[in-house]
Each structure stands twice: as C-alpha cells, then as structure tokens.
C-alpha cells in the first residue's frame with residue numbers, strides 16, 4: 001500500500017486580502033511548517049473515527065490535590081492520564097501497534113512510551129515520556145513538567161520527540177466538551193481530554209453530583225475497530241474512577 005495520494009483539487013484560493021482592508025503577514029514558524037505537512041498527511045491517509053466517553057474522576061480529584069500538596073510537585077490530571085494510557089497499551093496490544101511503511105504488517109511494540117501535546121508560542125510539540133509503566137504518578141508529573149518547560153523555552157532535541165506509542169492531547173486547562181484529535185502517525189490512537197465538569201447522576205432514588213472528564217479517542221480504523229476502542233475507553237474510565245489503581249509515589 002502506497003502512502004502517495006494524488007488529489008485532483010482546485011488550487012488554494014489566491015486572494016488579494018489587502019483589497020478588502022488592512023492586513024499583516026506573518027511567516028509560519030519551522031515547527032508550524034513541519035507540523036502542517038505531517039497533520040495533512042495523517043488527516044488524508046488515516047481513516048479516522050473519534051470515540052467519545054467520560055470518566056468519573058470524583059474520587060481521583062482529592063487524591064490528586066493531596067498528592068500535589070504532599071509531594072511538592074505540581075500534579076495535574078495529565079500524569080494520571082498517561083499512566084492509564086500506558087496500562088491500556090499493555091492490556092490492549094493492538095493500541096500499541098504501528099502499520100509498517102508499506103501497510104502490510106503490524107509492528108507490535110513491547111515498550112510503553114507516551115507522548116503529550118504541548119502548546120508553545122512556536123507551534124505544537126509532542127515530547128515523549130519513556131517507560132511510563134515503570135513510573136509513579138509523581139515521577140511522571142515531574143518528567144512532564146520538565147519536558148513541557150523545555151519545549152516552551154528552548155525547544156527539544158528530536159530524541160525527545162520520537163518513539164511514542166500513543167499521544168495524549170489535553171485541552172482540559174482551557175475548556176470544551178469534545179474534539180477530534182488527529183492521530184499522530186505511525187501511532188494508531190490519540191486521546192483528547194477536555195475540561196472536567198460537575199454533572200448530576202442518578203444514584204438509587206436520588207441524585208449525586210459527579211466530576212466527569214470528557215475523553216475523545218481518535219483512532220486509525222484500518223488497525224482498530226470500534227469495539228476495541230470502546231473497551232479501551234472503558235478501561236481508561238474505569239482506572240480513572242479508582243485512585244487506588246495508580247502508584248502515586
């Protein structure tokens with residue numbers, strides 16, 4: 001299977017914007033140009049589907065806050081998400097697969113490296129955290145903070161951005177209820193996370209308020225089927241609902 005596509009598309013509109021009012025032109029950064037090529041390739045070559053789910057993080061939230069206070073490391077939801085993804089990769093090996101370059105063979109990885117999208121002034125960067133299954137939540141939190149800060153300040157060497165098995169893209173600090181992240185090839189799935197919200201849930205004859213985290217799981221439908229993905233998402237939701245399933249320190 002070739003990844004070369006010939007699309008007979010009309011040319012990109014060449015508009016004289018200045019004819020309609022004042023404008024300014026800004027060249028794309030190197031990272032934006034590189035990213036644009038990869039995103040366009042992934043968008044047109046991968047048959048994407050995005051599965052939506054929610055995780056009840058009511059019990060996790062006080063544990064996260066306490067861990068942040070007691071460890072002296074800022075612990076956000078992201079290290080828990082990365083840990084849950086790494087456990088999911090171990091339990092569902094098809095998620096830890098990549099199609100080889102000719103699309104004929106699946107490569108199954110036995111390591112668990114998870115990338116996370118960082119929004120920097122120069123564009124989107126995806127550092128990769130290695131061997132996530134062996135690290136505690138606090139270890140992951142400090143690793144994420146260091147990689148995120150370096151990505152924003154100096155940028156990262158290529159060695160810190162390759163070899164990922166799956167990516168987490170969190171917009172939870174900003175807002176939103178769901179989105180359709182683009183798979184970061186040759187990975188086969190990406191987890192998008194939005195802002196947690198308090199929602200009423202039926203409990204017996206009454207009602208209780210639960211903190212619900214929206215999960216948007218996009219996948220390559222050539223490799224994964226909807227049922228696999230629903231199971232993976234249910235695994236994430238189940239793990240995130242049980243703080244005791246995480247090694248904290």
Ligand code: CAO
Nearest residue numbers: 076077078116117118119148169170171172173194195196
């Ligand atoms: N729900 C509610 N609050 C959340 C949350 C969520 N899902 N996720 C994070 N928050 C809170 C954090 O707890 C933190 O609160 P406090 O400051 O009160 O402790 C605050 O939001 C800020 O979090 P943060 O941004 O410092 O840390 P993070 O671990 O959530 O994210 C990073 C780190 C690097 C992933 C993030 O800053 C970032 O750059 N995200 C952008 C990813 C992106 O652009 N994706 C789109 C890709 S497609 O174009």
